Amino acid sequence: MLRRFRLEEPGSISEASELLSRFGENAKVYAGGTELLLAMKEGLVQYERLINVKNLKGVSEVTSADGMIRIGALCTHHELETSALLRDKLPSLHKLEQNVANVRVRQSGTLGGNLCFAEPHADPGTLLIALAAKLVAEKSSGKREIAAEDFFVDAYETSLQADELLTEIRIPVPAPQARSAYLKFGYLERPSVGVALAFKLNGGLSDVKVAVGCAGPAPRRVPEAEALLNGKSREEAARSLVEAGAVAGRASQAISDLHGSQDYKEHIVGVLLKRAFQAAAS
Amino acid sequence: MARPMTRHDAQLIPISFTLNGRLQELDVEPHELLLDVVRERLGLTGAKRSCDVQVCGACTLLVDGRPVSACTTLAFEVRGRSVLTIEGLAENGKLHPLQEAFIEHGGFQCGFCTPGMILAAKALLDENPAPTEAELKHFMHGNICRCTGYKKIIESIMAAAKKMRVKV
Numbered sequence: 001m002l003r004r005f006r007l008e009e010p011g012s013i014s015e016a017s018e019l020l021s022r023f024g025e026n027a028k029v030y031a032g033g034t035e036l037l038l039a040m041k042e043g044l045v046q047y048e049r050l051i052n053v054k055n056l057k058g059v060s061e062v063t064s065a066d067g068m069i070r071i072g073a074l075c076t077h078h079e080l081e082t083s084a085l086l087r088d089k090l091p092s093l094h095k096l097e098q099n100v101a102n103v104r105v106r107q108s109g110t111l112g113g114n115l116c117f118a119e120p121h122a123d124p125g126t127l128l129i130a131l132a133a134k135l136v137a138e139k140s141s142g143k144r145e146i147a148a149e150d151f152f153v154d155a156y157e158t159s160l161q162a163d164e165l166l167t168e169i170r171i172p173v174p175a176p177q178a179r180s181a182y183l184k185f186g187y188l189e190r191p192s193v194g195v196a197l198a199f200k201l202n203g204g205l206s207d208v209k210v211a212v213g214c215a216g217p218a219p220r221r222v223p224e225a226e227a228l229l230n231g232k233s234r235e236e237a238a239r240s241l242v243e244a245g246a247v248a249g250r251a252s253q254a255i256s257d258l259h260g261s262q263d264y265k266e267h268i269v270g271v272l273l274k275r276a277f278q279a280a281a282s
Numbered sequence: 283m284a285r286p287m288t289r290h291d292a293q294l295i296p297i298s299f300t301l302n303g304r305l306q307e308l309d310v311e312p313h314e315l316l317l318d319v320v321r322e323r324l325g326l327t328g329a330k331r332s333c334d335v336q337v338c339g340a341c342t343l344l345v346d347g348r349p350v351s352a353c354t355t356l357a358f359e360v361r362g363r364s365v366l367t368i369e370g371l372a373e374n375g376k377l378h379p380l381q382e383a384f385i386e387h388g389g390f391q392c393g394f395c396t397p398g399m400i401l402a403a404k405a406l407l408d409e410n411p412a413p414t415e416a417e418l419k420h421f422m423h424g425n426i427c428r429c430t431g432y433k434k435i436i437e438s439i440m441a442a443a444k445k446m447r448v449k450v
Contacts, residue, residue, distance in 0.1 A: 004287040007295065007312035007358070037354045038335050048287065050312065054359075078348070102424020103402065104351045105336050189337050 002041055008051045013059070013165055017139040019051050021163040027051055029165060031074060034101075034109035035117040059112075059167055062086060071169040073112025073136075081106060089173055092180040092196075092280075093131065096123050101189070112166045118218065120155045121190035121259070126213030127182040128169065129221050130196035136168035137161070145170070149211075152218035177202045179280040183272045184214065192259035194219070195248070195272035197280055204233045210244070210273065215265040216253030224251065225273070234281055241277055245270025297361035302326075302370025310357040317341050317352035320367060328368035328397040339425030342398035343367055349402045368397035371404070379449070380404055380442040389438030391429035399425050403439045411447055415440070 008027070010016040020027060030036060030050040039045045053059075053074065060074040062083045069089055071080070080086055080097040087094045100106050100114075100123055114122050115135065125148065128135075133148040137160055151158050160166060174180065180198035184191040194213040199205045208226040213219030225248040228240045249266030256262045294309040301324065310319060320326050320343065329352050332340035336351040343352045344366040345359075371378045380400045383389065390396040399422070406413060406421045413421070418439055427435060 002313040002315060004289070004291060004311065004313050006287070006291065006293050033354060033356065034336060037356070041334065041354075098420075101336070102339070103405075103421055104339065104342065104349050104424055107348050107350055108355065 002037070003043075003046060005047055006049045008049050009055065010051060010053070011056075013053075013056060013138050013167060014140040016051055016053050016056070016165055017163045019049075020165075021140075023049055024162065029053055029116070031113040032076060032109040033113075034105050035113065035119055053165065060110075064089060064173060067173050069171045069173055071111060071171070073115075073166045073168060074110050075112075077101075077106035077109050077111065077114075078103075080111060090131070090171060092182050092198075093124075093127055093171070096127050096182045099123070099184075111169060115151065115169070116158060116160065116166050118152055118154075118156050118158050119190075120217050121186075121192075121214045123182065123184060123191065123194055123213070125152055126194045126211045126219040127180070127196040128171070129211035129219055130180060130182075130198040130209040131171050131174075132198075132209065134170040135166055136170065137164040138167045139163045139165070143167070149221045152220075155217040157218075174198075175200060178207075181276040181280040183276050183279070185268050185272060186214070186259060188259060190214070190259070193252070193254075193265050193268040193272060195269055195276055197273060197276040199229070199280065201234065201281060204231060205229055205237050206231065210248055212248050212252040212269055214259070215269060216255055218253075220251060220253065222248045222251040238277065238281075241274045242270065245273040248273055295358045295361075297358055299360045299362060300364040302365070302367060312356065312358060314357040315353060316343065316350075316355040316357045316360060316365075319357040320352060320365075326367045326369045330394055330397070332394070333426075337424070337426070338395070339398040339402060340395050342401045342425065344401050344405055347405060347408060349405045366401065366404075368401060371400065378404070379445045380407070380439070383438040383442035383445065384435075387434055387438040387441055389430065389435045390427075395425060395427045395429075399427065399435060403442070407439070407443050407446060411443060413443065 026048040028047045059072040061072045063070050077100045128148040134145040177200050182196045184194040186192040191214045193215045196211040199208040208229045210222045210225040225244040228244040229237045249269035254262045254265035298307040330340040332338045334353050336354050341353040342349050
């Protein structure tokens, strides 16, 4: 059962930011509600006011210009899984979106809400790190870009300031030789482990990005694993995968919980990295 | 810590929406859930509360033709939209082909998940009249049945799809 709260419906991002400044910790931004309402129903969090941003204009389109794909933070997972632009330009993200939770969560849940809630067992953050995405944070006095890898601080904690709202996700249009894949594994409703891999394949591998999520408190980029694959031929890289996977497993900060033991999750990171390589390189 | 709010703080939001084809107007508080409004205030008990965390699909309703979890949808969200519950599926006393197929093929046992199953399946068939079994399983993956083992549900939906394609 939800406790009583008041609803604020600002007409602009700037107004929403002012409401956040005014009400501080007594207010929370509400978009799709797929995570927030669950936590509120459980009584884990309680707010005097929810600030409904769902009807704000200009924050729910997918566009592509000047080598950048821009995703409005209020795009639902369903809008993204049915976006032709995403399917053509970012097939790995398109596929990830097709497999977020279930059809009802995808219908209501927004990409921005998913990132801001920073639930550890979420998919998109991990791949966005590997795709070198930038997240746009906006408040009444201006906006700034945060690299996806700097956005996630801890479980349920991001680098957004109290009066900032996430408005856009910017992803560089991948070069023709760019490859990427995101794979996840779990036996409960939410994934136990998610692994993202991106690289350019031009004879050898360059610009390798490895990110791991779900296993620990927040998705993390793993430069040490990237270094083991960067500059290698496809065959050499394939031989380094076991080592890179072990490194990525240790870097995942996996914790033992209902989703699996630390050892188990670290092992799965390695398995998924190998499969992500096979999927991306083929 | 937020101050607990009482009924004196009640904020009423007037909403109007289409419920099973008929205009419905009422005032809701921001925290009222669509499932409670439909079940408790409007007396339509087809949608069930079960997991309460958007996992099981027993509370599935269609909003503008798409499945949502009524247990985790704030009621004010349906203002200006069209809501379909299982009670609105039959037309003029004639069961929908999906309802007929679930009966013919034994697509339910206890029946608790069935309203959600049928509504989700309707959303699927409306956008994809000839799904493959893989597409069907992907779409229906968030609707859980603890009785049937799913085989008969899949058969029911496939049979309804066939029937609906012939009809059109």
